[in-house]
Amino acid sequence: MTTTGALGGRWRATITPWGGIEPWRDEPALQWHIAADDRWHSPEREPAVRQTREHGAPVTETRVRIPNGDAVQRIFSVPDHGGLTVIEIENESPLPIAVAFTHGRLLSARPGSTLIEGIELPADSVVFPVGHHSVLTVALAHDGRGAGVLPANLPTAAGVARGWIAMSDRASRLLLPDESTVDRVVAERCELALAGPTHPDDDAVSFLLGVGQLVRMGEKPEAWLPDVAAATERVARGATNDWVTPHAFIAADIVFRAAADRRASRDLDAIRRRVGAVSVPLPSEAPTDPARFLCWIESQVTTPSAAGADLLPAGFPPSWLGANFEVYGVPTGGAGTVSFAVRWHGDRPAVLWEQTGEVATLSSSVLAPDWSSAETKGETLWPAPRGVGGTLPLMDDGGSFS
Numbered sequence: 001m002t003t004t005g006a007l008g009g010r011w012r013a014t015i016t017p018w019g020g021i022e023p024w025r026d027e028p029a030l031q032w033h034i035a036a037d038d039r040w041h042s043p044e045r046e047p048a049v050r051q052t053r054e055h056g057a058p059v060t061e062t063r064v065r066i067p068n069g070d071a072v073q074r075i076f077s078v079p080d081h082g083g084l085t086v087i088e089i090e091n092e093s094p095l096p097i098a099v100a101f102t103h104g105r106l107l108s109a110r111p112g113s114t115l116i117e118g119i120e121l122p123a124d125s126v127v128f129p130v131g132h133h134s135v136l137t138v139a140l141a142h143d144g145r146g147a148g149v150l151p152a153n154l155p156t157a158a159g160v161a162r163g164w165i166a167m168s169d170r171a172s173r174l175l176l177p178d179e180s181t182v183d184r185v186v187a188e189r190c191e192l193a194l195a196g197p198t199h200p201d202d203d204a205v206s207f208l209l210g211v212g213q214l215v216r217m218g219e220k221p222e223a224w225l226p227d228v229a230a231a232t233e234r235v236a237r238g239a240t241n242d243w244v245t246p247h248a249f250i251a252a253d254i255v256f257r258a259a260a261d262r263r264a265s266r267d268l269d270a271i272r273r274r275v276g277a278v279s280v281p282l283p284s285e286a287p288t289d290p291a292r293f294l295c296w297i298e299s300q301v302t303t304p305s306a307a308g309a310d311l312l313p314a315g316f317p318p319s320w321l322g323a324n325f326e327v328y329g330v331p332t333g334g335a336g337t338v339s340f341a342v343r344w345h346g347d348r349p350a351v352l353w354e355q356t357g358e359v360a361t362l363s364s365s366v367l368a369p370d371w372s373s374a375e376t377k378g379e380t381l382w383p384a385p386r387g388v389g390g391t392l393p394l395m396d397d398g399g400s401f402s
Helices: 157-171 181-196 204-216 220-238 245-258 261-276 291-301
Strands: 001-006 010-016 020-024 032-035 049-054 059-067 071-079 086-090 097-103 126-132 134-143 172-176 302-305 306-312 325-331 336-345 348-357 362-363 366-371 377-381
Touching: 001 071, 001 181, 010 181, 032 071, 049 157, 059 157, 059 181, 059 291, 071 157, 086 126, 086 261, 097 362, 126 134, 157 181, 157 204, 157 325, 172 181, 172 291, 181 204, 204 220, 204 245, 204 291, 220 245, 245 291, 245 302, 291 302, 291 325, 302 325, 348 362, 366 377
Parallel strands: 306 362
Antiparallel strands: 001 010, 010 020, 032 097, 049 059, 059 071, 071 086, 086 134, 097 126, 172 325, 302 306, 325 336, 336 348, 348 377, 362 366
C-alpha cells in the first residue's frame, strides 16, 4: 500500500496494489476498469497486475495486461490548484481502449460518458476513450469540488518523483549497491512525511526516530517540541539495553538543536548521563517499523557512540564486497554528520570521508580496528575484509570523493 497526498495539505488516500484510490476521509473510493478488444479488465481481479513506485517516491505505476500490450496507470499528488491527485492512463497497445472510473468526481480535459455497457458499475461511473499509444489524464481535487476542467501544465510524474527523492536526500543520501534498499529508504521517509510518525503514546522510541527523520528532511521542529520532550522522558523511564534507545536520544537531540532549544538540550544531556551508555549489536534482520528501519539502515553505515562514530560497524554485507558506494549526511550525533565513499583497490577498501558540524572521532571497529581519525576530511586504505583474498577486481575510478 502507498499513501498519496500533497505536503502542506490534509487530504490523504491509500493507493491499493491494483491502483484503486481510497481516501482517508469520508469520500468514495475510486476504482478503474479497462475495456479492451477482448473484454472488460478489472485490475483487482486480474492475475497479471504489476505495481511499482518510482524509486521509492509516492508515484505509483500499475500495469494491467491487455491484448498486445499493457494499460498503464500512474498516480501522484501535487499541491497545485488546492491539491490534486493526478491519474494518468497510458495505452501501450496497438488498439484503442476505454477506461471507466467508479465515480464522476473527476477533473478532465473533456467530460466522460455515463453510457457504459458490458460491466456493472456504480450509477455515477464515467468512461473515457484512450487511443492507441496515447495518454488520458484526469485528477481528483482534494477540496472535494467534484467534476470540472483539468488545469493545464500540471507537474509530471517524473518531476514529482524527483521532488520526493530530493526531500529524502536532505535527511541523508545513501548510494548503496542494493538499489532496493535505497528505494525503501525513500519510500519509508515519504510515508513518514505523509502519514506522520507513530503516536508517542503507542511507541515513544519510534515517535522520536520518526520526528528526527522529518526534521532532517526539512520539517520545522517547533511544533514537535512538547511531544518530543515528553517522549524522551518516557523512553528514559523505560530504557532497556536495546540497540535503538541511544538513537532515539540522538533523534531528540537533533530536534532540540534544530529548534535552538538549549534548555531541552541540557535536560536531554542529563537524561543520557542518568541512563548511561548502551552498547548492543545491531539486529541482523531489518525492522518492519518504518522509523526503526531507517535508523537500522543508517546504523549499518555509521553508528554514533560515546567515543565518536563507528563506520560500517557490522562490516560489509556480502553483496557490497567489491562494489563502490557512497553515503552522505549520516548523523554522527546530534550536531554532526559524516559523508564517506568506499573505493576498492583490489581486495582493499579505500575510504574517503568528510564531516560537517561537530567533528567526531571516526573509527571502524570491525573492518579497521587499528584506525581512527578526528580529521574533518581525509582518506585511508583499510585492510582487506576477513575471508577476502585475491578474489575482487580492481575498481578504482580515480579516488575522488567529491
